Every structure is written in C-alpha cells, then in structure tokens.
Amino acid sequence: METDVVIVGFGGAGGCAAIEAADAGSEVILFELASASGGSTAMSSAEIYMGGGGGTRVQRACGFEDSTEDMFTYMMMAAGPQADEEKIRGYCDNSLGHFEWLCELGVSFKDSFHETRAIMCLTDDGLLYTGSEKAWPFKEHAKPAARGHNLYIEGDNGGPLFMKIVTENVDKRDAIRVEYEVRALTLITGEDNEVLGLVVRKDQQELNVRARKGVILCAGGFVMNEEMLQKYAPKLSVGTQAIGNPGDTGTGIQMGMSVGGAAINMHEGFISLPYYPPASITSGILVNDKGQRLINEDVYHARLGNAILNDPSERFYFIVTVDQYGDYEQMNFMGADVVGTGETVAELEEELQLPEGTLQHTIAFYNQAAAKGEDPLYHKAEQWLEQLEAPLVALDVTPGRGAFWPFFTLGGLDTLPSGEVLTADRTVIPGLYAAGRTACGVVRRAEGYSSGMSVGDATYSGRMAGKAVAARNSVSQ
Amino acid sequence: METDVVIVGFGGAGGCAAIEAADAGSEVILFELASASGGSTAMSSAEIYMGGGGGTRVQRACGFEDSTEDMFTYMMMAAGPQADEEKIRGYCDNSLGHFEWLCELGVSFKDSFHETRAIMCLTDDGLLYTGSEKAWPFKEHAKPAARGHNLYIEGDNGGPLFMKIVTENVDKRDAIRVEYEVRALTLITGEDNEVLGLVVRKDQQELNVRARKGVILCAGGFVMNEEMLQKYAPKLSVGTQAIGNPGDTGTGIQMGMSVGGAAINMHEGFISLPYYPPASITSGILVNDKGQRLINEDVYHARLGNAILNDPSERFYFIVTVDQYGDYEQMNFMGADVVGTGETVAELEEELQLPEGTLQHTIAFYNQAAAKGEDPLYHKAEQWLEQLEAPLVALDVTPGRGAFWPFFTLGGLDTLPSGEVLTADRTVIPGLYAAGRTACGVVRRAEGYSSGMSVGDATYSGRMAGKAVAARNSVSQ
Numbered sequence: 001m002e003t004d005v006v007i008v009g010f011g012g013a014g015g016c017a018a019i020e021a022a023d024a025g026s027e028v029i030l031f032e033l034a035s036a037s038g039g040s041t042a043m044s045s046a047e048i049y050m051g052g053g054g055g056t057r058v059q060r061a062c063g064f065e066d067s068t069e070d071m072f073t074y075m076m077m078a079a080g081p082q083a084d085e086e087k088i089r090g091y092c093d094n095s096l097g098h099f100e101w102l103c104e105l106g107v108s109f110k111d112s113f114h115e116t117r118a119i120m121c122l123t124d125d126g127l128l129y130t131g132s133e134k135a136w137p138f139k140e141h142a143k144p145a146a147r148g149h150n151l152y153i154e155g156d157n158g159g160p161l162f163m164k165i166v167t168e169n170v171d172k173r174d175a176i177r178v179e180y181e182v183r184a185l186t187l188i189t190g191e192d193n194e195v196l197g198l199v200v201r202k203d204q205q206e207l208n209v210r211a212r213k214g215v216i217l218c219a220g221g222f223v224m225n226e227e228m229l230q231k232y233a234p235k236l237s238v239g240t241q242a243i244g245n246p247g248d249t250g251t252g253i254q255m256g257m258s259v260g261g262a263a264i265n266m267h268e269g270f271i272s273l274p275y276y277p278p279a280s281i282t283s284g285i286l287v288n289d290k291g292q293r294l295i296n297e298d299v300y301h302a303r304l305g306n307a308i309l310n311d312p313s314e315r316f317y318f319i320v321t322v323d324q325y326g327d328y329e330q331m332n333f334m335g336a337d338v339v340g341t342g343e344t345v346a347e348l349e350e351e352l353q354l355p356e357g358t359l360q361h362t363i364a365f366y367n368q369a370a371a372k373g374e375d376p377l378y379h380k381a382e383q384w385l386e387q388l389e390a391p392l393v394a395l396d397v398t399p400g401r402g403a404f405w406p407f408f409t410l411g412g413l414d415t416l417p418s419g420e421v422l423t424a425d426r427t428v429i430p431g432l433y434a435a436g437r438t439a440c441g442v443v444r445r446a447e448g449y450s451s452g453m454s455v456g457d458a459t460y461s462g463r464m465a466g467k468a469v470a471a472r473n474s475v476s477q
Numbered sequence: 478m479e480t481d482v483v484i485v486g487f488g489g490a491g492g493c494a495a496i497e498a499a500d501a502g503s504e505v506i507l508f509e510l511a512s513a514s515g516g517s518t519a520m521s522s523a524e525i526y527m528g529g530g531g532g533t534r535v536q537r538a539c540g541f542e543d544s545t546e547d548m549f550t551y552m553m554m555a556a557g558p559q560a561d562e563e564k565i566r567g568y569c570d571n572s573l574g575h576f577e578w579l580c581e582l583g584v585s586f587k588d589s590f591h592e593t594r595a596i597m598c599l600t601d602d603g604l605l606y607t608g609s610e611k612a613w614p615f616k617e618h619a620k621p622a623a624r625g626h627n628l629y630i631e632g633d634n635g636g637p638l639f640m641k642i643v644t645e646n647v648d649k650r651d652a653i654r655v656e657y658e659v660r661a662l663t664l665i666t667g668e669d670n671e672v673l674g675l676v677v678r679k680d681q682q683e684l685n686v687r688a689r690k691g692v693i694l695c696a697g698g699f700v701m702n703e704e705m706l707q708k709y710a711p712k713l714s715v716g717t718q719a720i721g722n723p724g725d726t727g728t729g730i731q732m733g734m735s736v737g738g739a740a741i742n743m744h745e746g747f748i749s750l751p752y753y754p755p756a757s758i759t760s761g762i763l764v765n766d767k768g769q770r771l772i773n774e775d776v777y778h779a780r781l782g783n784a785i786l787n788d789p790s791e792r793f794y795f796i797v798t799v800d801q802y803g804d805y806e807q808m809n810f811m812g813a814d815v816v817g818t819g820e821t822v823a824e825l826e827e828e829l830q831l832p833e834g835t836l837q838h839t840i841a842f843y844n845q846a847a848a849k850g851e852d853p854l855y856h857k858a859e860q861w862l863e864q865l866e867a868p869l870v871a872l873d874v875t876p877g878r879g880a881f882w883p884f885f886t887l888g889g890l891d892t893l894p895s896g897e898v899l900t901a902d903r904t905v906i907p908g909l910y911a912a913g914r915t916a917c918g919v920v921r922r923a924e925g926y927s928s929g930m931s932v933g934d935a936t937y938s939g940r941m942a943g944k945a946v947a948a949r950n951s952v953s954q
Binding site for chain 2: 080081082227228231232234235237250253254257258259260262263264265266267268290292295307310311312355357358361365376377378414423424425426
C-alpha cells in the first residue's frame, strides 16, 4: 500500500487529522485497530474547552465576553511548571477558529448556559463551567469565563455523537481510506531516521505501507497498559477506573520512542475524586486525619483529588451537614461511604478517631470565618461558605476505601505545535507526527485539569498535524 | 580503536564498572570528557548506604545488628510506588559484599558512630544515620539502623578520597585504558539494534570505537541541562543549587534514548531543604501560611523539603525557640532568614501575617501534646518534642526566598539489575548498559532519599554492569 499520509488511530485526533490532511489535498489511509471509529473520544462526554477572542458564539450568547489573554493565563496556570507556552498560545489564539471549524463539520452547540455545578452536563445546554476558573487562585489572575462546550444532546451522549459526526465527515471524503481491524506494528525509517511508512498487520498478514508525506500517531495514551503505568505513572495506581478504550496501550508512544522520540510528562495523569454532584457537597469541608482542611473545596474535582494524593495523611473525609448531604445517595458519582455521623462535632471527631480537639478547632475556626463570608485559609468563594451546624455526616474519601477515582494518562511524545515528534534534544524526526494523548499536549496535570481540555487538545492537535503533514515535502521525494 | 568494553564517564559508576570488567578478563577503554577522573562522586561527600545481613563490620562495631529484611523494607518504602523491587532486592542482598569489595579496593571506614544529627559527617567517624530510619512511618515497619558509611577522613573530603582510590585501582590494571578529554557522540548499532560501538571526538577528530562486548553509559544525570530539566523535571526548577559536575548534561541518557532506550522516573530528583545542623532546629515546628504543621520534623531533610514542595501554600516557616535557634547563625547550611520574632505567639502570628488564631492554636496543641511526650498528628519522636515557649523565632523557608535548595536528577535509562538497557516494552538492547545516574537505580525520589544511596547505587550498579558486559558473548562475534 502507498499513500501520502498514514494515520494510526481513528478517535478524535485521528479523525480530525484525516479531514484536514484530505482537505489540504493529500491522500490518506487511516488505520484503526477496532472494528469501528471512536477511540476514547467516543467514550467521553466530549466537552470541548474553547473560548477567548471575545467569546465563541455560545459564550457571547450566555453573557461571557471571554478574552484570549484570560484563557491563556488560566491554561498556563493549569499546566503549571510543565506548561508548553508555545502550544498553549497556539491553542488559545486559534480557539475561536476551532469552534467555527467544528460547527462547519456539523457539530451543534445550543446557546444556553448550564448554571449548576456538574462534572458533566446531562442537559443539552451548550456551555458550563468545567474547571477551576471561578476558584482561588485562578480567579485572582484571570477573569473567569465558562469554556466547557457541550454538544446539543441530552444525557451523557456527547462523545458518541461527536465521533458520529467526525466519522461521517471522514466517510464523505474520497481521499480518505479507512482500514478497520488493522494493527500498526512498526515504523519504517530511511536515511537520517526519516519515517517512510509503517508495517501493519491486516488479515493475519504483515504489509508495508509507504507514506509519501508522513505518519501521524493518534493511538491514544497508555492507561490500559499495566506495565507502563507501573513504570511511568505509579501515582495513578490508586485510581479505581481507567478511562479509555481497550486500545490505549501506549503502542503509539512506544512506536515513537523506538525511532528516538522523547516521551515527556509520563508521570502525570488526570486522576480525580468526582465529589459533585450534588453541588452542595462543595459547601462542606475536606479534612485529613489531623482534622485539617487541605484546599478550597470549590475547585475542579481533579484539583481536589490531587490535593488528597499529595497529602501524606492516611485518611480523608468530607464533612457535610445533613442539608448539604441532601440527595447525595440519589445522585453521587464518587461512591464514598458514610463512616460517621455526629450530633456534635466532638462526637464525630471521636467516631473518626481524630486527635481530640482537631476537628472541633477546624470547624469552630471555619464557622467563625464563614459567618463573615470569608475563608482566610483557603479562599473558598463566599457562595460556598456556610456554617457547619451539627448533626454532621462524614464521607470517607480516602483512596482505596471505596470511592471512585477515575484516571487516564497525560504523558506522551514531545511534539512541536505542528505535531512533529521531537527527540530528547528537540530535533525533529522527519515524517513523524503525533496528536491526541499519544502526544503530550496543552493539558499536563490533574492539578489544573478542566473538562474539555483533553478532547479539545486531541481534536485541535489532530488538525494541526493533519495540516502540517499535508504541507510537507518529504526528504526522500 | 577496538576493545572489549567501552565505558563512557569516569565517575564512581564508570570507575567501578571498569575495575569489575577488567577483573573478569575484559579489555576496557574508559572515556572521560573532563581532563581528570572524578565525576559527581568526587564532588559529593561519598557517604555509601550499606547494611543488612547482620551488619557491616562498622555497623556491628557500633552496635547495629542490621538485617537485610529491615534494609529492604526501608528502601522499598523510600522508593515508594516507583520502587524497582528486583533492583532493591539485589542491592540489599549484596550490600555486605559491596562493603567488602570497597574495603579490598582500599577504602577505609573507622569503626565509630557519629551520634549527632548531621547532613554530612565532618569528623572521621565511619557510620551515621543518613536517612529517616528512626522517623515515623519508617520506624513502624523496619527496625532502624544507621547505614551511612563515611570514609576515614576529617571534613567533607570523602568524595575526592574515594575517587582517588578508585582511580588508583583503575590505573594499576593494565587491561584498562583511560582516555581523558574525549567526548562520546553517538552509539553505533548493527543488526537487531545491537550496540557495536561508539563514535567519539578526540583531538578534534571523530573516531569510531568498536566494542566487542558492549558499551556502558556512566555519564551522570542531567542536572546541568536546563532544557532537559524544564522538559522532564520542572519541579526541580525551585532548586537553587544544581549538585553535579559540568558534564551532567544528560548526554548518556540521550544516547540511550536515541537507540530506543526508555528513560523513566524523569520527573524525579533529590531536592532538599538542609535545615540541620544545628540539630536543635528539629525540635522546632515547620508551618505553612495557615499556621499548620506539615510533617514530623525529625525526618531526613529532603523528605521535609518534599513536603513543602507538595503543599500549595505560599509561605513556610520554621518556628523555633531562642534555645533551639542556638548557634544557627554560626553553623547553618540552609541560609533561611529570620523574618519574625515574637515575645508572644500572638505577636509572631501577627508579624508573619498568619490568620488570627492559627499559629496560636497550632502551638497550644503542640505544647499540650509535647508535655505528654506525644505528637498525635505527625508522630515526631519523643526525643525532639519540646514545648515551644516564647520568645520565638521564625525562619522563612519558602522556596525562592533565600533558603538553599540543592538538587540533582533521579531519572534515567530503564535497566535490568545487570545494567542492560531496556526499551519501553522492556526488551533488552543488546550490547548496551547503563549505571549510576545515567540509569534509574534503587533511589527514586526526594521523599525517601537517604544520603549515601546515590553513591551506593552508582558504585554498585557500575560493578553489576561491568560484570555483566564482561560475561557477554555478543551476537556479532
């Protein structure tokens, strides 16, 4: 087989890469291990993190005049010391364009705002807050705006709908040939380590596929590879639920490494304690086994989860009032058990075997401050500050004790914003590109994750790689 | 040039590798970029972490009947989720043998115990505690024993003496040829990615060097490579002093990666706040800007430093009494400034701008518990529990505000205990070995570091690689 562009993996990244490469005049073969398109994007809620430039159509309709600088500042803080400034700059500068491009594909977003704090939007509203934008310290540095765009469909059905639209767009382009149930095995390289193609296995046969312009690896992350997780990202081992499709075994990353590509940020992942809904839990407090709080409880759920993982304590509890507990049993995702109830704080403290006086002090201090509408320790927003009046309920959110901790990987091949794969000394490997979770993109850690960043990054980085490879004149041509 | 074994880098790992390879009958060429041997080992204190098996001669003389299981348990806890059990097992099982081997080289250790808590031994005593063995939680799981072996010399002169002895041993072996001022450039590979040799630059000329048995990369870590630090280990960027020799630029790791070697644990390093001596600081408390303690203050200095780095607070202080402050000005390493003094706790709290009541509560609680000889929150050992009576002194230990934070890298090529370099799917790259900080060894994180683990690992892993390569029959022979 021979073509211009070979793409490995038909999820969000691979699909968008194929469309862009074909629209730029290239002939494409898209290999997918499974018998259908979708990848992990189809399994997600497919929220897409977009904004800046005065706001997307949806943002403006909902009253958000978002600026590119605020979005950039927020995303840089979110990625922290690992931030790739050039990538984040490109992502933000081109975010309105990405919104338009998706709309042109046929992706619809309703011009309505979802007010309730949620980990995903179960209505068909088009926009919601999906991160820590309104929480300290982010709000001190970047004007908050909702940037999570949710597809125009009820329920948690955004992912399948999104990939249906992408697949229809792929199918209607004659320049793209899709080969399902094909396993990518090895890259073929020539002089100067240029990537010339790929060995694949199809119908029990190994075939060499020549890629005249290049190969794009869009084969997902490595959350389904136990050995790689243990070796690279052992902190994710406390997670209870790997989020991804069965093909997320790191083979794309490994193929890149085998020709000298550098994998970076491999220790990081999204890992989270999805403690809302009900949103009222946010008004409770998270404490460790010293009865101390750890963080402002109004942050994104993965940021709070990360604070737990970074604290060496052996037990963690959410302490809520009966009112705040509310309809927890009916609607919670986190599955944490009630392990204590107290008619008084002292009673709960004893029941949780916290050192005497610790929880009593924490709650007395918190209540005194909350009465003034302040949180001098952690700066939780006033909206979530309520005095905690007994009776109180304690939920055990200690990792490993029943609560749900979903996770996936955020490390991958080091790439330029164009998707070109880099070696450890940042030399480009000619003809090799990566996108989506096979690459290390704009989103780098749980501490700053916001829903929609991974699908946003996958689709955007796929497009950039598709364009770049289509524009390439290979050395060996 | 042609030889059996090519070694890149003449520090502790490379020197020990050369000796073992030569003693097993191989001809060796040892290339060193600098004009003399030494590497980072010569710049260190060269404490060596050894024990188990009933104790080394020095341990037994000092009254420690150390067991291999206690040493193994301690080292496994120290490495945490990143632990390489097979490597740690080998290191502990062979630790007494390593002690004997070093003694036979001519390394001397005095049979005396250094009682005082110190970050290095400035006397000629042969043994001291160099980790968190006596601190919670380690002491609950492994019987404490001092395992830091210090060379028989006054002052911080162990490193130069150690490398002098290793170099004399290298020089007296005719089978080893040392080439100084030579830069290793690229590995040469053949069929099946077998490593056949190395291209080096010597006297402005590039030379191909054939290695009949294999190449051992012992070129140190990457602490001197700003770009690699930023890319792989951004958390080390708060460090103020890179610890290493100018050649620690990651070239050994990069050479390994260029032939498909997997670099692992790249985000981790030793990074520390060396807050003792004076040992009396240990009896103070470390608090954040919520006036909360973070950790038992009797742990190893890098474990305490790591607790600071993992806490998202913006300020950190050591609070000590005037007595505990003692001769801090004369003998401290950490260089933290006094930023507050208080005739009362309330006064100090105000001076540090801590929320009202926070430090007062923390100290009242601490003093009450200390009076009973207990630390119910963090389990600091009774020996270090003293009531904190005003007047008090606050030292600012916030990263970036003047204190000394030394650091070096702990990520490197993934290897078997034999030193054989592995790809991402754990296939051995034939003919390629790595040791010392070019490999990822038994010591994996600041949180569990103990002085002597890195030189211990470098010398031991160098020896293992030297033996393994000498025993190899290359595919192409």
